[in-house]
Amino acid sequence: MFNTLFPFLHLAALLGILGYAVVSLFRGNVPRFGLIVLLLAIYYVFLLHPAVKKEIARRKALKKHP
Numbered sequence: 001m002f003n004t005l006f007p008f009l010h011l012a013a014l015l016g017i018l019g020y021a022v023v024s025l026f027r028g029n030v031p032r033f034g035l036i037v038l039l040l041a042i043y044y045v046f047l048l049h050p051a052v053k054k055e056i057a058r059r060k061a062l063k064k065h066p
Helices: 002-026 030-064
Strands: none
Touching: 002 030
16 A cells, blocks of 8 residues: 555655745745756656656566567
8 A cells, every 4th residue: 555655645745846836936936946946857867767767668668578
């Protein structure tokens, strides 16, 4: 159950942080928005992107060998 729940909680937290950044932008706090978006981009590149690439490769391999 935890293995299913963890990704959804993680996604909700990331979307919440992104929402906070957008609210900051609308309130006129551009430096805060830029910092949050920059940190989220760094987080994606170093932590999430390698896993996303592995999952895409895994799914392509499954299609080739049914």
